[in-house]
Amino acid sequence: PAVIRRADYAPYPWRVPAIRLDFDLGLETTRVEATLTVEPNLDADAAEDIRLDGDGLVLESVHVDGEERTDWRRDGEALIVPLSSGKHTLTIVTRILPSENTQLMGLYASNGMLCTQCEAEGFRRITFFPDRPDVLSVYTVRMEADREAFPVLLSNGNPVEEGLLDGGRHFAEWHDPWPKPSYLFALVAGDLVARTDSFTTMGGREVALGVWVREEDLPRTSHAMESIKRSMNWDEETFGREYDLDRFNIVAVGDFNMGAMENKGLNIFNTKYVLADQETATDADFDAVEGVIGHEYFHNWSGNRITCRDWFQLSLKEGFTVLRDQLFSEDMHGAAVKRIGDVRVLRSVQFPEDSGPFAHPIRPDSYKEISNFYTATVYNKGAEVIRMMRSMAGIEAFRKGSDLYFDRHDGEAATCEDFVKAMEDGAGLDLTQFRRWYEQAGTPQVTAEQRHDGDTVTLVLKQVVPPTPGQPDKAPVPIPLRIALFDREKGEHAGEQLIVLTEAEQEFTFEGFAKPPILSINRGYTAPIALDRDISREDLVFLAAHDDDSFARHEAMQELLLGYLLGDADDEARAAIGTAAQAVLADDALDNEMRAELLTLPPFAYLGERSKIYDPGAMVEKREGLRAWLGHEFAGQFRDYHERLTNLAREEGAQGKQARRMRSLALGYIAAADEAEGARLGLAQYRAAAGMTERQGALAVLAGLDGTEREEALADFYARFADNPLVVDKWFTLQAMALRPNVLDEVGKLAGHEAFTISNPNRVRSLYGAMSGNPVAFHQESGAGYRMIADLILELNMRNPQLAARFVPSLGRWRRVEPGRSAMMRAELERIAAAGTLSRDVAEQVEASLG
Numbered sequence: 001p002a003v004i005r006r007a008d009y010a011p012y013p014w015r016v017p018a019i020r021l022d023f024d025l026g027l028e029t030t031r032v033e034a035t036l037t038v039e040p041n042l043d044a045d046a047a048e049d050i051r052l053d054g055d056g057l058v059l060e061s062v063h064v065d066g067e068e069r070t071d072w073r074r075d076g077e078a079l080i081v082p083l084s085s086g087k088h089t090l091t092i093v094t095r096i097l098p099s100e101n102t103q104l105m106g107l108y109a110s111n112g113m114l115c116t117q118c119e120a121e122g123f124r125r126i127t128f129f130p131d132r133p134d135v136l137s138v139y140t141v142r143m144e145a146d147r148e149a150f151p152v153l154l155s156n157g158n159p160v161e162e163g164l165l166d167g168g169r170h171f172a173e174w175h176d177p178w179p180k181p182s183y184l185f186a187l188v189a190g191d192l193v194a195r196t197d198s199f200t201t202m203g204g205r206e207v208a209l210g211v212w213v214r215e216e217d218l219p220r221t222s223h224a225m226e227s228i229k230r231s232m233n234w235d236e237e238t239f240g241r242e243y244d245l246d247r248f249n250i251v252a253v254g255d256f257n258m259g260a261m262e263n264k265g266l267n268i269f270n271t272k273y274v275l276a277d278q279e280t281a282t283d284a285d286f287d288a289v290e291g292v293i294g295h296e297y298f299h300n301w302s303g304n305r306i307t308c309r310d311w312f313q314l315s316l317k318e319g320f321t322v323l324r325d326q327l328f329s330e331d332m333h334g335a336a337v338k339r340i341g342d343v344r345v346l347r348s349v350q351f352p353e354d355s356g357p358f359a360h361p362i363r364p365d366s367y368k369e370i371s372n373f374y375t376a377t378v379y380n381k382g383a384e385v386i387r388m389m390r391s392m393a394g395i396e397a398f399r400k401g402s403d404l405y406f407d408r409h410d411g412e413a414a415t416c417e418d419f420v421k422a423m424e425d426g427a428g429l430d431l432t433q434f435r436r437w438y439e440q441a442g443t444p445q446v447t448a449e450q451r452h453d454g455d456t457v458t459l460v461l462k463q464v465v466p467p468t469p470g471q472p473d474k475a476p477v478p479i480p481l482r483i484a485l486f487d488r489e490k491g492e493h494a495g496e497q498l499i500v501l502t503e504a505e506q507e508f509t510f511e512g513f514a515k516p517p518i519l520s521i522n523r524g525y526t527a528p529i530a531l532d533r534d535i536s537r538e539d540l541v542f543l544a545a546h547d548d549d550s551f552a553r554h555e556a557m558q559e560l561l562l563g564y565l566l567g568d569a570d571d572e573a574r575a576a577i578g579t580a581a582q583a584v585l586a587d588d589a590l591d592n593e594m595r596a597e598l599l600t601l602p603p604f605a606y607l608g609e610r611s612k613i614y615d616p617g618a619m620v621e622k623r624e625g626l627r628a629w630l631g632h633e634f635a636g637q638f639r640d641y642h643e644r645l646t647n648l649a650r651e652e653g654a655q656g657k658q659a660r661r662m663r664s665l666a667l668g669y670i671a672a673a674d675e676a677e678g679a680r681l682g683l684a685q686y687r688a689a690a691g692m693t694e695r696q697g698a699l700a701v702l703a704g705l706d707g708t709e710r711e712e713a714l715a716d717f718y719a720r721f722a723d724n725p726l727v728v729d730k731w732f733t734l735q736a737m738a739l740r741p742n743v744l745d746e747v748g749k750l751a752g753h754e755a756f757t758i759s760n761p762n763r764v765r766s767l768y769g770a771m772s773g774n775p776v777a778f779h780q781e782s783g784a785g786y787r788m789i790a791d792l793i794l795e796l797n798m799r800n801p802q803l804a805a806r807f808v809p810s811l812g813r814w815r816r817v818e819p820g821r822s823a824m825m826r827a828e829l830e831r832i833a834a835a836g837t838l839s840r841d842v843a844e845q846v847e848a849s850l851g
């Protein structure tokens with residue numbers, strides 16, 4: 001496939017100020033009449049043709065200014081129509097086949113309804129159009145359909161008209177006054193019902209809110225509705241952003257490639273991020289619904305009012321919007337646990353990407369298939385980069401910068417550079433060197449050493465940005481680090497400060513320390529770096545027990561755990577973990593959620609990332625061995641927590657949620673030390689569960705054990721929830737995640753289960769996504785796990801390329817794994833590469849992985 005480069009950007013020669021779309025909707029076939037008003041773009045070079053993108057369309061006719069034209073030509077999938085300069089009306093009729101659309105891009109069918117997904121390049125699967133984000137048009141959409149099959153007809157903006165037609169048909173017309181790029185177009189037609197409510201904006205606009213679902217799901221929509229109102233309110237208070245239409249609708253769809261989509265005024269969501277009640281959703285699910293609803297809603301300003309000039313600028317909207325949703329969730333539920341969770345994801349997903357074959361800067365320089373760049377780098381590292389600006393500017397100055405950005409670029413298709421410039425001008429930062437964060441891939445590796453002389457402490461910091469594919473040489477980046485120096489006598493520090501490391505090597509001195517202080521660094525995780533600090537085990541134990549920054553406290557605990565898991569199996573290292581764990585278990589000032597966080601072992605993916613070359617089998621054994629040891633050492637205390645929190649765990653509110661978290665964590669340790677006891681208590685927790693958090697928490701532990709308790713709970717769970725697809729997904733996931741020797745055989749059997757289907761992305765992810773993250777399954781010594789994933793990629797390759805491509809990076813990590821497994825992983829990639837026609841998505845990922 002062809003390489004598209006950022007440096008080649010040129011504006012489109014035409015403007016399309018308005019488009020009218022007339023849909024004659026049907027599941028099997030849909031007719032689309034598109035009427036485009038076009039005129040020369042005076043900011044671009046003139047063209048004698050107009051070139052429109054297309055993909056899989058059946059073209060029926062082309063008219064220009066009312067005259068039928070036959071002098072058009074095709075260039076691959078594109079349509080080229082000769083056009084004299086000046087203003088014209090272009091009318092194009094196409095036909096599409098929604099039921100056959102297995103890619104779930106463009107207009108497709110899901111459970112008898114019709115819906116769209118256009119980002120990044122799906123609109124060209126609906127009609128011929130300049131399908132690029134810098135062409136902004138006002139959309140008017142008229143939909144006609146059978147009234148019984150499709151009683152509800154929705155599109156972007158505000159409703160204009162609706163009515164009955166002959167033959168049991170009806171129509172609806174919608175108009176969106178805000179010019180938008182084609183990727184934000186949306187349409188939904190189906191048998192849906194809505195939970196409705198309203199929100200009055202700070203400017204006094206009354207907005208009608210709707211959450212549209214299938215009738216049986218209506219009871220599970222109140223949390224989504226509350227989340228919309230909280231998001232709208234938060235964006236007004238925190239960023240001064242007000243909603244700008246009379247309607248805001250969300251629709252839940254069962255078949256969806258990703259989480260959700262921010263289409264203007266009509267967000268389309270994966271059911272997973274809408275539906276929630278106590279019975280079927282965990283506390284984490286509730287938080288995810290709220291976070292994703294916030295994310296998509298916040299896009300209305302960071303994405304829709306100001307969109308991207310081209311797809312290389314994707315992080316302009318995604319990085320910023322992820323930061324906005326993270327801050328929203330921090331404000332709703334407390335920053336400490338949220339920050340720890342966000343950094344855990346960064347380290348276990350983005351760090352491996354940044355050190356692997358697909359490493360790319362948050363603003364990539366080239367791509368073959370843009371869908372491959374909706375990555376943790378663009379999203380999560382992108383958010384971290386903007387968070388660093390916020391840390392350096394301070395909250396108030398950052399707000400001035402964002403105000404200026406929104407004000408200056410409203411209505412435009414902007415670039416990352418525009419954002420950085422607005423931050424410089426508005427927040428008063430000099431970001432000259434900081435721009436390297438946009439240019440360079442790779443996680444900066446920082447080392448911190450301390451020298452002590454008289455009363456003076458010198459902190460010596462060094463940074464290296466490692467080479468990545470296509471970028472052999474890197475320059476230092478500015479790294480803001482919030483630090484505190486603990487006086488080791490008093491056990492306190494005299495205040496935090498922010499230092500910024502800008503050089504490859506730099507010294508910072510601090511006076512007034514008779515003894516070397518204990519260094520707490522990168523507090524709150526101010527910079528997305530990997531840090532090695534020269535610190536004793538005793539000092540880490542001190543910080544794990546006493547640091548007043550929750551993140552730093554958690555970090556100290558993680559460093560103790562990593563030191564043991566990645567080093568020699570060292571009794572002293574383990575004893576230090578025990579001392580810190582004891583302090584955490586006994587600390588009454590901690591809430592139970594934070595306590596559980598502190599006692600959570602580092603994710604397997606992060607352990608792999610921190611090792612040069614690793615043996616997955618040995619790594620799992622060591623990690624689970626440590627879990628068993630901790631479970632054994634603190635058996636009494638874990639049992640005590642499990643017992644004591646029983647009633648609190650049945651309560652609503654923050655304390656109930658915290659208790660549930662600690663209770664299930666304790667159960668995991670109990671089972672690790674004593675399987676029979678774990679099975680007994682697990683089944684008891686399962687049976688008595690008042691909601692899904694306790695039920696899933698128990699089942700996750702039981703699923704990893706052997707015996708009748710496991711079988712009973714799994715069978716009960718399936719029978720109880722067989723008619724709820726999202727819960728059946730959990731049932732697949734819990735089994736595929738189990739660290740049992742025969743788990744891969746079970747995954748194989750589950751793939752043949754009546755409830756398994758390859759055509760639903762959630763179901764595929766629930767089984768194979770979980771399996772590919774389970775080291776016992778994926779890294780099975782025979783290589784059968786690798787083969788299973790490669791077979792899956794080949795099966796999905798043409799049917800759903802986006803979904804297929806998401807499974808490639810797991811195999812792409814072959815360079816980091818011990819030689820025996822490494823060769824088998826690579827061989828599977830080669831088998832895919834040799835397998836004939838590959839989709840652009842899979843081809844690009846596989847080529848990079850073999851690279």
Ligand code: B3K
Pocket residue numbers: 119120258260261262295296299318371374802
């Ligand atoms: N903007 C969409 C992602 C679209 C992905 C297309 N392959 C969801 C989001 O980030 O909010």
Ligand code: ZN
Pocket residue numbers: 295299317318321
């Ligand atoms: Zn987004």
